[in-house]
Amino acid sequence: MSFSTDTKNELARVIPEKDCCKLAEIAGFLRVTAGFLIAGGGRVRLTMTTDNPAVARHFKGLIRDYFDVDTELDIEKAPAPRKGYSYILTVTDLDDSDSILRETGMLMVKQKMNYISDGIYRDIIRTKCCRKAYMRGIFLGAGTISDPQKGYHLEFVLKSNTLAKDLRHLINTFDDLSVKITRRGDKYIVYMKNFQYIRDTLAIMKAYTKVLELEDVAISKEMRNQATRMTNCDNANMDRTLDASERQRLAIRRIREMDAMGKLTPKLRDLAELRESNPDASLTALGEMMDPPLKKSGVNNRMKRIIEFADKL
Structure with a gap:
């Protein structure tokens, strides 16, 4: 199992204590995983797709807890070239779909017409605790982190430049954190490569076990580097x-x-x-x-x- 999957499994066990944080985490996850089945009359049925079963179970429970709505869980073989399975949560009731989309700030009204918003709904992330929860939700939906033994890299893979800029602004509200944006094909990547930034981000999202593992790797790397420097120095002195x-x-x-x-x-x-x-x-x-x-x-x-x-x- 990869370091990224382990991180998501740990985060999927975090249950927000406040209702506002539950809503923020759901909103972050929905923003990057939501799909829509046209039901006629301009109405849609909400779906959410993930490749992690623990994440699917987590949001099934979180949505039931906050919205008092049950979702159907379907399992399908992941489309090529991906391997494994996709786990699809579906809100079958149209009124429930409408309610969830509106409260999470995804379904908006302009000139009496409904439309799906593109960025982060500001009212959802007014407080620091909600910003942390939103970041956790969006990471569970679209985040990855590299094995620290191979290198330090954490990223969010997003479909919208607006969302990428909003997420960068959200992350930069935390002290001593900074991220960059790049484009990869038709995706926008919000990423960080700095060890301290990644460690602090994991702590903000409450992946505390992974914070300790990351620090252990960093200490081991520094010890190996120090030993290498000492060996090189000894060899140079010998020469x-x-x-x-x-x-x-x-x-x-x-x-x-x-x-x-x-x-x-x-x-x-x-x-x-x-x-x-x-x-x-x-x-x-x-x-x-x-x-x-x-x-x-x-x-x-x-x-x-x-x-x-x-x-x-």
Whole structure:
């Protein structure tokens, strides 16, 4: 089961406490899943379609609880190229369909003519708790989230540019949240890729288990990245140590070939002979071998003098 499906299954277990939040969540879900069966006389029968059975059960119960309306649940094979099944909720009574559409702000009247609105009905999301519920509803209907092991990406796939802009405005009302809009074919995508934005959005929608999982993944990634940085740093230090050792050995070899070891001071000659017999030792280790022992900085200064001497030969 995908991370996105798990997230929706968790959100489908969240039951809003306030009636206003129940209505807002239903409105968000309807806005992206509603379909209409023409019943004649300009009236329609309302349907809602999802590919998640837990989501279907959730809204069947939520609509019954808020509107006192029972919906029929039908299961159909999902149309190609999708796999699995579609779960279709149908409000069979025309009056009930009309009532639900009007109260959720989808069915409006202009010049005595009914029409289906395109964006988010502002009266539904006046309070912060209702904005949270609306976001949860619209995510359950049209949202997806990537497996955080592969990357951070949360998006809402919408059919209308107006709805996309309204949703962006809604999300941006929350502190430190920001989303972008792009177009994919005939769909409008409201998305975020920032880890903190996605974590906070999941918390706002009350997917608390997924928030913890997301944070666990982020911590694991940071630990792996830190280990990689430390390994790279160690390798770089090792490379620098080996390069320095090679330059020192080449300088000492040149001094030998020029029969100039006797021209070095006793201290420099002792260090050169130590390097010859311990080609892979660090400067610190060479200093500990000397009598008396010498600090790394002292060994480094003497090595520089040996190299300078070799360069002049």
